Amino acid sequence: MYLLLGVFALCTVPPIIWNQQHAWITLTHLRSRGGLEEGFGFHPTEILSFVGEHFLAYSPFLFLAVAWGVIGSWRRVNQQFKVLFLMWFGLPVFVFYFLLSINKSAAPNWDGLAFLGFGLLAIYFWWERVEASVLLRLCAGVALLIGLVMSVIALDTDLLRTAGYQLQRSDPSDRMRGWKSATGAVEKMRTDLESQLGEKLFLIADARDRASEISFYLRDKRTEGPGHPPVYITESQDLVNQFSFWPRYDEFVEIKPGEPRPEGEVYTEENGINPFAGRDALFIREGEKERVPHNIRAAFQSTEPVGTIEVRRYGKVLRAWQVFLCRNYRTLPL
Numbered sequence: 190m191y192l193l194l195g196v197f198a199l200c201t202v203p204p205i206i207w208n209q210q211h212a213w214i215t216l217t218h219l220r221s222r223g224g225l226e227e228g229f230g231f232h233p234t235e236i237l238s239f240v241g242e243h244f245l246a247y248s249p250f251l252f253l254a255v256a257w258g259v260i261g262s263w264r265r266v267n268q269q270f271k272v273l274f275l276m277w278f279g280l281p282v283f284v285f286y287f288l289l290s291i292n293k294s295a296a297p298n299w300d301g302l303a304f305l306g307f308g309l310l311a312i313y314f315w316w317e318r319v320e321a322s323v324l325l326r327l328c329a330g331v332a333l334l335i336g337l338v339m340s341v342i343a344l345d346t347d348l349l350r351t352a353g354y355q356l357q358r359s360d361p362s363d364r365m366r367g368w369k370s371a372t373g374a375v376e377k378m379r380t381d382l383e384s385q386l387g388e389k390l391f392l393i394a395d396a397r398d399r400a401s402e403i404s405f406y407l408r409d410k411r412t413e414g415p416g417h418p419p420v421y422i423t424e425s426q427d428l429v430n431q432f433s434f435w436p437r438y439d440e441f442v443e444i445k446p447g448e449p450r451p452e453g454e455v456y457t458e459e460n461g462i463n464p465f466a467g468r469d470a471l472f473i474r475e476g477e478k479e480r481v482p483h484n485i486r487a488a489f490q491s492t493e494p495v496g497t498i499e500v501r502r503y504g505k506v507l508r509a510w511q512v513f514l515c516r517n518y519r520t521l522p523l
């Protein structure tokens with residue numbers, strides 16, 4: 190037991206050091222997840238939402254069986270080391286997000302790591318009981334069947350439409366759809382504009398999820414340098430997510446000896462140069478807003494809308510993006 194605790198403590202050292210070197214960005218992320226930036230309050234409905242969403246995500250009977258198995262195994266914690274290990278493998282994660290849900294409900298997938306240990310505990314708890322009872326075997330079969338049906342429908346909600354059922358609320362699977370088509374439209378727009386302008390454009394998105402999805406589905410990822418993402422997010426002095434630690438278009442790099450200095454370029458005391466200065470970019474944002482964010486307007490000499498991308502499915506808009514051509518990047522003043 191003490192050896193495991195020692196190994197655990199040792200494994201926490203690298204992430205602690207990394208966070209200390211990167212402005213404790215993980216804590217910032219967790220504050221955002223828990224809605225703590227707007228203050229903390231006790232909201233019982235958020236807790237109920239957190240628990241209820243687990244019943245839906247894991248299927249009602251399976252989650253009930255897991256919860257029952259974990260609670261029923263608690264009395265064996267001090268008797269069996271394996272139970273103790275599995276309990277503490279999952280309990281801290283689940284309790285952490287449960288406490289966050291006092292203020293704002295956590296998504297059911299955030300504590301998914303906890304259910305590796307909880308699932309094994311539940312199997313251990315129910316195994317002999319199910320073998321000894323015909324009724325429990327029947328219940329287990331029904332629970333697994335319902336879970337399987339829910340999983341199949343969740344993966345392909347078109348099965349419901351085929352059966353004649355129309356979804357009255359938004360389809361949860363819509364979040365996964367339309368990215369490839371929309372990205373293809375962005376890529377075609379970039380290719381056409383590059384042919385007209387005679388220069389290469391780099392891509393900027395308004396949010397990390399959009400930047401990540403577009404980066405994934407781009408056929409020609411065409412990164413601007415080693416370690417660069419195919420799509421950037423809007424420059425900011427704040428550390429907001431993983432894009433803040435990857436190479437960015439607003440960074441200065443050291444000028445190589447003998448390399449000519451561009452006219453009008455402003456250098457730092459380290460003799461740095463921004464390789465994106467003077468270049469044009471495409472900015473992609475959600476919705477159909479007429480203006481771009483301040484940090485885009487201030488960093489480019491001009492911005493103009495060049496197109497709107499819309500992806501529909503069954504008459505419903507899945508993706509609506511507006512694309513702007515941003516001319517002559519000049520970096521933001523510090």
